[in-house]
Amino acid sequence: MDLHELTAAYALDALDADDAEAYEAHLAQCERCRAELAELGETATALAFGTEAPAPPERLRGAIVAAAAAERSNVVPFPRRPWAFRVAAAAAAVAACAAVVLGVWGAGRSTKTEAVSAVVVLGADRHATLTVSGLARAPQGKTYEAWVIPAGGGARPAGLFAGGGTSVVHLRGTVPSGAVVAATVERAGGTTAPTTAPVVTAHIS
């Protein structure tokens, strides 16, 4: 499959999840596709202005702002320590979401780990976002892959990211209570099961 050809479909959100992930990994390495996506993405979004509809219910604005405020108060900053640890989710009862601090495993990267930080923001619907800062960009031909590992279950691929700077990964599927969220280095395009030791890992309560 020629990944260059997927730009229009990606701009329209018309790729299956696997193709979208492969394309995103490709995007990190392809200047031409980034430039093309910048143009076609703007055009695709123009289609959003082509719809007509009644105004949204008034409660929606307040609901969004309240949820945002609740999230802010729950996000726990990551203490920069070079060893693994676990922190229970902030009391989920407080609001519609909880944040979990990830332990960062040295895994032979002791010179780099101190700058690595990672946070999982868990929504009330159990969908979660993993934000990782300070991981070096994945080497050529490699990618970082996020995993959701339910208690007593196998690892489920949950998204790819390139690393370097800050990466935000909307984890695919839901994160059940008792699961572990982890990220490993894998070959470009990702794998169906982790093949290396995790660089970040978190227990989700």
Added chain:
Amino acid sequence: MSPRQADVAQLVEHFTRNEGVRGSNPRVGFEPILRARRIGGMSRPLAHLSDEALVLLAARSEESALAELYDRYGRTAYGLALRVLRDERLAEDAVQEGFLAVWRTAARFVPERGKASSWILTLVHRRAVDAVRREQRRRSDTLERAPEPAVGGADEDAWLRLQRERVQDALRLLPDTQREALELAYYGGFSQSELAERLGQPLGTIKSRMFAGLTRMRELLGEPGMEMSWTSTS
């Protein structure tokens, strides 16, 4: 004034001062309409800021910036989500999730890669598409049923109506096969492989139609007066 308020005030001043530089696009003259608008009687103290400045403020956990972005694009986002999902409750969820994604990832927004409005609507669209693909029930009826002409409502402002007409005009100028591919993908939430199967065409043909359709749309919308997002004039 707390340190954080001072910080925000400084940012606001910075962007207010620089607004004239980045907002010098002479094609757009809609801002006065928007500036005068009040949603539900609420005042909008950040109404003079650019979208990009608001995203920057949102990245600093300024809730009023998120509210202002919602005031600008919430209606479009909701219309889009409703078009894709055809269910008010699901559309509300998609809009809320999309704006919360804006909130969570605002610090990651890179202005060089595109406009803030596009980024916001993309986040909402993605959630709507994810949701519609989970909803099996729409699969059977979307292709057969033309989208019902939704009512814009008398309260819709002139700017949004103008943008809608321009996009619809541009769509009408596309060859039928290209328009069909764009509409089914973007408004229907169908993936390219689903489209290939349903339309009985090779995947390569679907890819070509989407690419050609978007490229042509880009040319049409690039013509004078086709600016899509909130851009200030001064």
